[in-house]
Amino acid sequence: MCELLDHGYPAGMNVTSSGPTLPSARGRISAALIEYLRHTGPLPDSEEISAAAPLGDDLQLALYLCYELHYRGFSDVDADREWDPELLKVRAALEQPFLQTLRDTATVHRHADEALDELLVEPVDGSGVSHFLRDEGELWQVREYAAQRSLYHLKEADPHAWVLPRLWGRAKAGMAAVEFDEFGAGRADRVHARLFADLMADLGLNTAYGHYLDATGVEALATVNLMSLFGLHRVLRGALVGHFATVEITSSPGSRRLAQAMRRTGAGPAAEHFYDEHVEADAVHEQVVRRDVVAGLLEEEPHLDGDVAFGADATTYLEDRLAERLLGAWRAEESSLRVPVRPAFRPRTGSPASVGTGGEAP
Helix, strand or coil: CCCCCCCCCCCCCCCCCCCCCCCCCCCHHHHHHHHHHCCCCCCCCHHHHHHCCCCCHHHHHHHHHHHHCCCCCCCCCCHHHHHCHHHHHHHHHHHHHHHHHHHHHCCCCCCHHHHHHHHCCCCCCCCCHHHHHHHCCCHHHHHHHHHHHHHHHCCCCHHHHCCHHHCCHHHHHHHHHHHHHHCHHHCHHHCHHHHHHHHHHHCCCCCCCCCCCCCCCHHHHHHHHHHHHHHHCHHHHHHHHHHHHHHHHHHHHHHHHHHHHHHHHCCCHHHHHHHHHHHHHHHHHHHHHHHHHHHHHHHHCHHHHHHHHHHHHHHHHHHHHHHHHHHHHHHCCCCCCCCCCCCCCCCCCCCCCCCCCCCCCC
């Protein structure tokens, strides 16, 4: 019989992480999950999960909570809950409708090259979020965009690192080269997550990891959950590569517009630098991802061609939903957040921002 590993924790000890505290629930499923993580109450059952909207607040928050245990966790949750067998069963039940909905709704049956080539052609009308922020966005909208994106950017490239042990040869080497850049090329001050924290500090936002979870809309939550879903499952390695290729292909032109938005709105030098960095870096990354990562993977495993295309299509689908949410709210002069952030303050010139420090007015 296989025995559970003894982690050496004294009985009843509350082993915590340095992550954020658990958020507020958004429905019965997430409420039950939060109570279970606090050592009380039953987990949600399969009937409750199957009745929930796959892209709704309740299921997406519950899934995010399960996934976050594999990142920094929560300060009020035992660290060994990461591999709780009952919790993993619930996570699998939450993943199934999410994945099935994406397969039913986002899938366009085509080859990977077709899906990725399409990303190189930008819409003629220029109606995306980066276009809006560049041309007419106000500082409060720039701040909301940063808050929504912070759930990913403060762990930028982490979900994609899970694919490295599942690749080999040219694909592994190319992926490692891009990830090396994402993680600062050996310099802590150039780690992209750190650069985004500096951007947030310029905008007067709180830079603590996960701080804006309660404020973030479900559309942004789903984009982060997609990366974790693909990253944590070896069988979805092709989809993760498709997701990563989509991000890198679309990042450079979008980042150029966002850098212009930061300058026009006076967001600050660190805010400008974050997107300037991505304009240059991701133009190079795009070529490496197409030539080495995607091509290398499909050379070794041609049967994953459809999965790469699915990863690209699912990414585009969820990003379009997020854009619709943001632009719909902003054009109506309304907040895109569930809880609007407080007014910004301007940090002292020359004072460096640091990850994990506060950044909001009291």
